[in-house]
Amino acid sequence: MNILFIGDIFGSPGRRIVADHLQDIIATNGIDLAIANAENAAGGFGITPAIAEELFSLGLDVLTSGNHVWDKKELFDYFARQPRLLRPGNYPDAPGGGVVVLRARNGVDCAVLNLQGRVFMASIDCPFRKADQILASLDPAVKVKFLDFHAEVTSEKIAMGRYLDGRVSAVVGTHTHVPTADTRILPGGTAYQTDCGMTGPYDSVIGVDSQVIIRRFLTGLPVRMEAASKCPELHAVIVDVDEATGQARAIRRHALDGD
Numbered sequence: 001m002n003i004l005f006i007g008d009i010f011g012s013p014g015r016r017i018v019a020d021h022l023q024d025i026i027a028t029n030g031i032d033l034a035i036a037n038a039e040n041a042a043g044g045f046g047i048t049p050a051i052a053e054e055l056f057s058l059g060l061d062v063l064t065s066g067n068h069v070w071d072k073k074e075l076f077d078y079f080a081r082q083p084r085l086l087r088p089g090n091y092p093d094a095p096g097g098g099v100v101v102l103r104a105r106n107g108v109d110c111a112v113l114n115l116q117g118r119v120f121m122a123s124i125d126c127p128f129r130k131a132d133q134i135l136a137s138l139d140p141a142v143k144v145k146f147l148d149f150h151a152e153v154t155s156e157k158i159a160m161g162r163y164l165d166g167r168v169s170a171v172v173g174t175h176t177h178v179p180t181a182d183t184r185i186l187p188g189g190t191a192y193q194t195d196c197g198m199t200g201p202y203d204s205v206i207g208v209d210s211q212v213i214i215r216r217f218l219t220g221l222p223v224r225m226e227a228a229s230k231c232p233e234l235h236a237v238i239v240d241v242d243e244a245t246g247q248a249r250a251i252r253r254h255a256l257d258g259d
Contacts, residue, residue, distance in 0.1 A: 001106050001243045002029055003146055004254075005172050006036035006060075006236040007179065010200025010207040011044045013232040015054070017199060017258040021234060022058050025254065029238055033104040035112055037148055037174045038085075039065035040200070044207050044227035046071025049078040052085050062086065062100060064114040066150030066175055067121060088116030088150055090130040099134050101142055108243045110144040113168070115160075117151025117175075127151075128163055135167060143169075143246030146239070150175045154194050161192040169241045169248050172196050177206035179235045179253065189247030197235030197255075204228030232258035 004025060009018060018036065026034060038055055041047045046068050052075075055063060063085045069075065070087075079085060079096030089098015099113045113134055115127040127149070135145070145168040149160050157173040164171055166188025173180075179197025186192050198207055205213040209226045216223045233255060240250040 001032040001104060001108055001144065001241050003110075003170065003239045003241060004029065004031045004034045004236055005146065005148070005170075005196060005239070006034075006199050006234065007196030008037045008040050008174050008177055008198045008200070009055070010040040010177070010198050011227040011229075013229055013258070014198070014200035015041055015051070017232045017234045017256065018055070019058055020258065021256055022060070025236070026059060029254075031238070032106040032108070033062075033110055034060050035062045035064060035146060035148070036060050036199070037065060037150070037196070038063040039068040039150075040207065042072060044225065046075065048072050048074060052078065052082065056084065061102065061104070062112045064112070064148040064150070064174070066116055086112065086114035088114050088124070089134055090115050090125040090127045092125050098130070099138075101138065104144075106243070108144060109142050110146065111138055111142050113145065113147040115147065115149050117149065117153070117156045119156045120152040127160065131160070131164060144241050144243055145169050145246060147171045149173050152176065154180075157194045161186060161190065165190045169246050170239045170251065172237055179255070183237065183251050183253055185248055185251060189245070191239045191248035191251035193237055193251065193253070196237055199234045199236070200232060201228040201230055202233045203231035234258065
């Protein structure tokens with residue numbers, strides 16, 4: 001089976017390029033399960049219930065997130081109504097959940113997990129131990145398991161990939177908005193990439209207007225973050241998984257220029 005994972009959808013440029021190309025990607029590549037990180041979908045900061053529903057209507061099956069998922073307070077009550085929107089599972093005592101099991105288009109039950117790193121990020125529960133807890137809670141019959149690990153540093157992401165190698169089908173990182181070139185199958189059969197990259201405006205500094213960020217670096221003063229709008233690109237990975245074993249057979253990057 002084929003799993004599509006789209007990296008951090010950033011603002012309206014990211015949403016537009018997904019709307020323009022998602023169904024073609026699904027049809028052309030025989031996608032059985034479509035996942036996207038959407039924590040930056042609302043103007044670059046957070047996601048609203050209306051935007052989540054818009055993305056689901058396009059054909060995305062699961063939305064993952066990260067630290068910015070809490071930016072829009074109206075989302076808090078939405079989690080109870082929509083289990084296919086995930087928040088990192090290692091936030092303690094927070095609305096929503098960090099895993100969902102659903103049936104893919106090919107009839108296979110799949111688990112999608114969402115965890116957040118702790119290095120240079122919020123001091124929340126250990127993502128490694130939380131991964132163990134979530135995996136132990138799943139029905140052993142669910143073989144296909146995909147993890148979006150939303151983390152800042154490459155070492156923590158690589159460590160998570162190695163830690164879960166052979167226990168999940170794929171570990172793909174998000175958060176830094178820059179696609180990495182280490183796409184591979186780990187020795188135990190887990191597909192891995194340190195960061196999927198951003199789906200949004202690349203004429204920017206990781207999605208934000210370049211001049212705003214340059215001014216911040218030059219002056220050290222706080223600035224109002226403004227989402228950029230030019231040069232949209234879609235960055236994703238497509239993972240081929242053996243549904244009988246849950247092991248990945250292949251992983252490849254998939255990128256599109258929206259202009």
